[in-house]
Amino acid sequence: xxxxxxxxxxxxxxxxxxxxxxxxxxxxxxxxxxxxxxxxxxxxxxxxxxxxxxxxxxxxxxxxxxxxxxxxxxxxxxxxxxxxxxxxxxxxxxxxxxxxxxxxxxx
Amino acid sequence: xxxxxxxxxxxxxxxxxxxxxxxxxxxxxxxxxxxxxxxxxxxxxxxxxxxxxxxxxxxxxxxxxxxxxxxxxxxxxxxxxxxxxxxxxxxxxxxxxxxxxxxxxxxxxxxxxxxxxxxxxxxxxxxxxxxxxxxxxxxxxxxxxxxxxxxxxxxxxxxxxxxxxxxxxxxxxxxxxxxxxxxxxxxxxxxxxxxxxxxxxxxxxxxxxxxxxxxxxxxxxxxxxxxxx
Numbered sequence: 545x546x547x548x549x550x551x552x553x554x555x556x557x558x559x560x561x562x563x564x565x566x567x568x569x570x571x572x573x574x575x576x577x578x579x580x581x582x583x584x585x586x587x588x589x590x591x592x593x594x595x596x597x598x599x600x601x602x603x604x605x606x607x608x609x610x611x612x613x614x615x616x617x618x619x620x621x622x623x624x625x626x627x628x629x630x631x632x633x634x635x636x637x638x639x640x641x642x643x644x645x646x647x648x649x650x651x
Numbered sequence: 652x653x654x655x656x657x658x659x660x661x662x663x664x665x666x667x668x669x670x671x672x673x674x675x676x677x678x679x680x681x682x683x684x685x686x687x688x689x690x691x692x693x694x695x696x697x698x699x700x701x702x703x704x705x706x707x708x709x710x711x712x713x714x715x716x717x718x719x720x721x722x723x724x725x726x727x728x729x730x731x732x733x734x735x736x737x738x739x740x741x742x743x744x745x746x747x748x749x750x751x752x753x754x755x756x757x758x759x760x761x762x763x764x765x766x767x768x769x770x771x772x773x774x775x776x777x778x779x780x781x782x783x784x785x786x787x788x789x790x791x792x793x794x795x796x797x798x799x800x801x802x803x804x805x806x807x808x809x810x811x812x813x814x815x816x817x818x819x820x821x822x823x824x825x826x827x828x829x830x831x832x833x834x835x836x837x838x839x840x841x842x843x844x845x846x847x848x849x850x851x852x853x854x855x856x857x858x859x860x861x862x863x864x865x866x867x868x869x870x871x872x873x874x875x876x877x878x879x880x
Contacts, residue, residue, distance in 0.1 A: 571679055
């Protein structure tokens with residue numbers, strides 16, 4: 545991708561991906577989902593998930609799957625609030641940029 | 652490199668972080684491999700690049716969290732320096748740290764300069780006071796020497812004058828002796844007077860010269876200081 549994905553945007557994307565699953569989702573799947581939108585390396589997301597977990601935006605729980613343990617990530621209330629903030633910020637930001645790119649023809 | 656080698660190497664590279672963080676990271680990547688399945692193992696190892704890179708990313712994330720107040724939500728960097736795939740992991744981590752540490756660096760530099768200045772001053776101070784003491788001592792010695800010369804000359808003049816008086820008092824008792832004493836007195840008086848005038852004149856030459864010498868030195872120091880600054 546030509547544009548850099550900053551820390552805040554990466555946080556927002558991860559929160560959005562995790563929040564789509566009501567029961568929570570796991571590391572490998574989060575990576576696959578995020579990679580459908582942006583090109584990140586496999587190692588990019590662990591620090592992001594860990595940080596969001598420490599900031600109480602994500603909570604983790606372990607569940608048995610296929611005879612082994614699997615760690616699930618779920619968005620907390622604080623995470624939802626943070627995601628909503630990101631959503632509105634992104635909306636105004638992307639609108640302004642689009643407006644500039646498309647030559648100011650919007651109303 | 653297979654999965655087991657990768658995980659062993661990663662764990663050894665994470666020895667310098669807390670046990671909790673190491674376990675978290677190891678759990679994450681163990682599950683990651685499990686969820687990807689054995690058929691994707693090679694692809695994932697290739698995409699993770701190297702255990703060194705993964706370890707560097709984990710550590711960078713930890714450091715980032717420590718000063719999240721000023722770094723986390725900024726528009727710049729984050730993905731750029733740490734996830735660029737060209738440089739060695741060590742170099743990459745350093746790049747990531749540089750931006751946020753610039754201010755700290757300049758503060759550290761100022762503190763270092765002050766410390767060095769204090770260290771130099773503590774060594775230079777005794778030397779400087781020693782040199783200053785010597786200069787002041789020599790100056791007063793020279794001043795004293797010339798005052799001494801003037802005093803000596805004045806004393807000779809006075810001695811001559813006293814001899815004249817003594818000669819005059821003896822003039823009625825022993826005329827030749829009195830004349831001789833008076834003559835010697837006059838001679839010594841004149842020599843003393845000449846010496847006094849000479850030494851006083853010498854003082855008028857030497858003291859201003861000394862004064863100019865010190866003014867020049869002082870001026871040089873000040874100008875040098877200005878040039879350095």
